[in-house]
Amino acid sequence: MHDSKSLSRRDFLKAGLFGTAGLAGIAAAAQSAATGTAKSPAFAPLPSVPSQDHTGHDLTGTVGDVDTSRFDPMQYLTHFDYGRISRLPTGQTLREWDITAVDAEIEVAPGVYFPAWTYNGTIPGPTLRATEGDRLRVNFYNGGSHPHSIHFHGIHLPSMDGLQVVGSGDRFVYEFDARPFGLHLYHCHVMPLKRHIHKGLYGTFIVDPPGGRAPANEMVMMMNGFDTNFDGENEIYAVNTVAFHYERHPIPLKIGELNRIYLVNITEFDPINSFHLHAGMFKLYRTGTRPDQWEYTDTVMMCQGERHVLEFTLEYPGRYMIHAHQSELAELGWLGFLEAG
Numbered sequence: 001m002h003d004s005k006s007l008s009r010r011d012f013l014k015a016g017l018f019g020t021a022g023l024a025g026i027a028a029a030a031q032s033a034a035t036g037t038a039k040s041p042a043f044a045p046l047p048s049v050p051s052q053d054h055t056g057h058d059l060t061g062t063v064g065d066v067d068t069s070r071f072d073p074m075q076y077l078t079h080f081d082y083g084r085i086s087r088l089p090t091g092q093t094l095r096e097w098d099i100t101a102v103d104a105e106i107e108v109a110p111g112v113y114f115p116a117w118t119y120n121g122t123i124p125g126p127t128l129r130a131t132e133g134d135r136l137r138v139n140f141y142n143g144g145s146h147p148h149s150i151h152f153h154g155i156h157l158p159s160m161d162g163l164q165v166v167g168s169g170d171r172f173v174y175e176f177d178a179r180p181f182g183l184h185l186y187h188c189h190v191m192p193l194k195r196h197i198h199k200g201l202y203g204t205f206i207v208d209p210p211g212g213r214a215p216a217n218e219m220v221m222m223m224n225g226f227d228t229n230f231d232g233e234n235e236i237y238a239v240n241t242v243a244f245h246y247e248r249h250p251i252p253l254k255i256g257e258l259n260r261i262y263l264v265n266i267t268e269f270d271p272i273n274s275f276h277l278h279a280g281m282f283k284l285y286r287t288g289t290r291p292d293q294w295e296y297t298d299t300v301m302m303c304q305g306e307r308h309v310l311e312f313t314l315e316y317p318g319r320y321m322i323h324a325h326q327s328e329l330a331e332l333g334w335l336g337f338l339e340a341g
Helices: 009-018 022-035 073-077 193-198 327-331
Strands: 048-052 058-062 084-087 093-109 112-119 128-131 135-142 171-177 182-187 202-208 217-226 236-239 251-253 259-265 273-277 282-286 295-297 299-302 307-312 318-323 335-340
Touching (some): 073 217, 093 128, 128 135, 182 259, 202 217, 217 273, 259 299, 273 307
Parallel strands (some): 093 135, 128 202, 217 259, 251 335
Antiparallel strands (some): 048 058, 084 093, 093 112, 135 171, 182 202, 217 236, 273 299, 273 318, 282 295, 282 307, 318 335
16 A cells, blocks of 8 residues: 555556556545545545547547536636726726635546636636736636735736735735736745645736737647645646646637647646647747747647747648657657647
8 A cells, every 4th residue: 555645647648558446446546545544535526538539549538527617627727807998088998807716626637626716717717818008907816715815927017016915815916017028927926835726726828919929729728737636746637727628629620720828837846848840840939028039849848837929820631649759758748639620
């Protein structure tokens, strides 16, 4: 019998690929070792079965589907929240949002639930979008059981930087002008940071240039991970929270259409995460702040908090794999497909 501290993510990987009990058996073993008593599993099994892609290669995946009525990764992919829009007396555009910190149970794989801290009940929180120069007002209410805050990346007064702790049941209003244009993010900045971020308090924050960007099919992909047994290592990885979701449900794209991915890495406990596109190349705009500077590549490595804009077109019909180029992260959930037609 292993104790809970000896159960690494590699144990979870082996159980998912080869074991008959799956993650639930390991969870139950960890609980029994910790308490000396047998308990029901903390979450249901994450069985993994071989599947094949269109080339006949075996893939790792999950059995069944998550309940998308609470959070749909496909819907999140293309949903942008522009806030409530009005005009200030100066003529400046005001965008206003209400964000509430909520404790919630999140399904991160079919039957696998994670006790999360969230913004507005989902992981990631809503994708906030504005234009450079807009006045932003975020009415934050902490409805969770722990103190929280919101730290926005970008330029603003230190008093709006999210370092003020907002206690449970308290409120705070963040107000600042959106700048510079580019791809940013927001997250809780209460200590211990690794706990508040890992538990799910983060989201994407996009500031468009005044003239906008070229028309494109736009998507948000937030690379994240989940330490389901709280041993300081992630057992599940994903883009947009649900392991293998875009493998089971490939993202439909059109041949020849410009695609734009707003890619953010918020993965905790791992020094890097990465994105690799099969059978294609993309223009990489680092942080999205310099449209005149880009690289042409098919793989990018990112530390936590890095974010980049990726632009590409697909020339041929078929399925294009996307995944982390650390094999273990891909095998633990960060793998999917783009379906061009």
